[in-house]
Amino acid sequence: MTEPDPAERLEGAILGEQPLYDAAQVAEKAGVTLDQARRLWRALGFPEHGGATAYTDSDAAALATLVDAVESGLVDFDLAVTLTRAVGTTLARLADWEVSALSQRVDDLVAQAEEPLTRMDVSGRMLAELGPSFERLLIFSWRRHLAAATTRMLALGENEEDRNTVEVTVGFADIVAFTALSNELSRDRIGDLVEKFESRCADVVAGQRGRVIKSIGDSVLFVNDDPIAAYDTAEGIINVIGRDPRMPDVRVGLASGPTVMRLGDVFGPPVNMAARLTAVARRNRIIIDAETAALLPEDQFETRRLPARPVRGFGLVEPVAVRRH
Template identity: 40%
Template sequence: MDAPEARGRPTAEEIDRLLLGMPARYTRGEVAAAAGVPAELSERIWRALGFASLADDAVVFSDGDVAALRRVRTMLDSGLLDERTVIRMSRALGRTTARLAQWQAEIMIGAMLPPDEEPSDEDLTRVLDTAGRLLPDFERVLVHVWRAQLAAAGTRLLTVAESHSEPLPTRVSLAVGFADLVSFTRRASELAERELAELVEGFEARAADAVAAHGARLVKTLGDEVLFTAPTPAQAAAIAVDLMESDELRIGLAYGPVLPILGDVFGTTVNLAARLTSIARPGTIIVDSGMAEDLGDRPEFEVRRIRRRPARGLGVVQPHVLRRSPH
């Protein structure tokens, strides 16, 4: 019996066929016409999703793209969304899913390919085949988790709205925290690439777990630093003391008005938390006066005032050291 014919290295066309499920049939003008969407709006949506501009005669769009654009047209025709909102939603979707897809691909490749040698064509084919088998389950889990996260976001916004006169205030009072890996640049130069990746992933995983456990939100990660927000000073303080297991971290916390936009947060309170982080010594948590006042009567925390310090762009600030109470 003849051995099965070996497959060569997977091609871009094979990857598209497996993951998209439909062949490319349309140019950018044809996909817009088939969906009944103006070509200019279709191009704006495509760019907002994070994809490169294409030549007029490039055949890269499928029936799935037509169906998606038709859904957009239905939402516009119903008056539920205007064009500006569609573009903003497309940008949010594109940025989030691009990072998610890249992250998941890296995890799969790291788990399935040999770590210190060039992968063979058979190795790459095995990864592609595994992705194809897992794709339906991944897709269903993704939709479920997205709905759950949307519900959690709605609950957070409802909580904020109950304490303000407007349903979605432009500025809200939140506790903001920065957690920073100490001497990251030096450690990065001393560690092998795999060790550095494990350090960063372990740090981000611990931070994400602590933030989620206390009902807060991990806003973003910056490799050696994470930014999180919490509805109350007590929640932010609990996250900080849970994270502070060794001298490898320093944390700054501040409470006050912030401007939430594009999934991020901005404002003086955010800047103050960042400045307090830079003031903190390794293994310490520094909080501003507002946080200290709120936490002073809580038996689970210990707050101690230290000398005033200059904070770049904010003048002189009064920091306090936060610790878990020994009692």
């Protein structure tokens, strides 16, 4: 029998078991049709393996868990697929993020080892020692975020039409001239820059009780229920990014209004407006729309309408410059 390569051994160590079933067999064991198994497997973000023996007992148990949820009557199969896709998409990004963050530490430990070690050796030890703790942290974090999301949903009231539409201030922060900057820096330096940008922005947003909706390399999209807190978030991002001589300049746009929240993302005119306003903002400045200006108390903020200019998707718009008294 051919010995598995190191990557296969590491995968087996992470999973804690070896593949025993092909697609038809794992579907039968889980109690679903082959088509249902394929839909759920794709929703988790995993590639199909055809007739190859590539599925484990845990794979079958995971599919069976989803089937049990459908048979309970609380969700139908399409909703189960939607929830499964949310899990797969989120955890795929989490796994990539963790591996990327830990890879340099793996290299450092290999270099510092007194006896010859490979990256696979160190990776296996790291996963064995840190894995259980991170699993507990994952469940804890999910429960905390689920509690917060449920509370926000209940606060919207019982009107189904308004269940996913909320009045918020949307913020969009991006790095000035990121394309040119990325062409000048090495891959390691640009990676470190993006990581620092995202982490600093996330800290500021959390400190003002907002939520980061997504990060897109050179930009961060966030929301806050309170327009004053959204302004403080924007000002905080400029302070920790744009005013740090080791970091690039940044621009922030804020827009307010009804926003649809679905599938972990946000949609609607305020989202688009906030993104468009960053093109208007000067370096390390905040630009807001008229709706946000109307929500900021006049005794705390000074606003000034700028000359009207065409904004893609909105026609002529008068952006508003803002600062605290």
